[in-house]
Amino acid sequence: MACDDRDTPELPATCCCGDNGGIARADPIPHFSAMYSRLPSTYELLEALAAVPAPAPVPASASAVGATPWPQRAGRAFWLGFVVTLVATLIAAAGLVVWRLVLKHPLAPWSIRLTEALLVLSAACYAASGLMRLPGVLAILRNPLRWQAVQMDLDSAIENALLRRLGRIHPLQLQARQRRVALQLRLWEGMARTVGLLLALAPAALVLVSGLHPLPHQAQMKGSLLWLYAVMVVVGAAFYLYVHVQCSRPLRRLSHVLAEAAEINARLGAKRAGPAPSTEPAPAQ
Missing domain, CATH: 1.10.287 (Helix Hairpins)
Structure with missing residues (x-):
């Protein structure tokens, strides 16, 4: 049975043949075959950023x-x-x-x-x-x-x-991955700040509780509380520094590279496509 566009003048993109018979496609999805490739996984991208290039960029x-x-x-x-x-x-x-x-x-x-x-x-x-x-x-x-x-x-x-x-990856894919990486970055940084703050405030909360409700042998516990506070502060700072170096810094760098790649690919795609045809009506003679 052949398709007849005259039966549905309000849906010019409707086709009644094939597997999608009767389904209107008023907004067809553009095909970017010349600019599409598989986006590597996030772990592969992080490994690529952590790798040292074989040829040294500077002389010895x-x-x-x-x-x-x-x-x-x-x-x-x-x-x-x-x-x-x-x-x-x-x-x-x-x-x-x-x-x-x-x-x-x-x-x-x-x-x-x-x-x-x-x-x-x-x-x-x-x-x-x-x-x-x-x-x-x-x-x-x-x-x-x-x-x-x-x-x-x-x-x-x-x-x-x-x-x-990443030169053949579509900009929308890169932007989507960049947003996910930025979300993970905010989660890691928020977790590190929260844990560090809890470790730093736990001894202070214990001192406050001991001031409100005297603890047994409180006079002998002053030195232990000071040592505990120092250890907890050091542990909290070390944990925050570890998360920043091992997690936040690589994710922040990857997010920056993905944003740059999306911008470069979008500009190159627009340059290949050329100027968009004008839709304004021609002036009357």
Whole structure:
């Protein structure tokens, strides 16, 4: 049965044949075959931003760190040694505490000497790791603008590579993903602020409650409350800093790159499409 547009003059886009017979399409969806591609997942985009480009964007002579590879390897080795010896020291100290306070056995002199040796070794590894990084830190302090420029060039190279990868994605897709990333960013930042504030205010709330309702042995608890307050403030600040560095900063950077890619693709699409035809009637002669 053939389609007849004269039967439905009010719906010029109506077709009565095929699987969609009788369904009017007054506003057909445009097809962007030349500009459409699969948008990678958010994890892939974050991994692309975290990856270091293979070709260095700046020559080695312009590096702000100014350290040869062997001090860097030595610094990493010393830092790994510090972590290992510190964990061993904590385990040995916990064993001594359990052996003396829980099991009620006397401590052997060699166990105390071993714990002290592990502690000294961890401190030595930490100091050596700092000394290996000292030339780079001094170079940064001598010329901080140069180091900042190198970091900006590295970030720009990574972001430009991701922008080229997103060059065939439709702007509406990029804008939708950018809004979702911005929502996750607000959720992470709000959670970090809330948890940090609760950790910082919990000891203050305990002090307020002890002032309203005196606690048993309150005079002996002042020092413990001060220590608790200091520990909670440090833990809250460390948690907020960790969330900011590990979650908020990558999401904020990804949101910025997605917004730039959407803007660039929209302008390129408009440039390919050319000027829109004028719908104004021609002036009467």
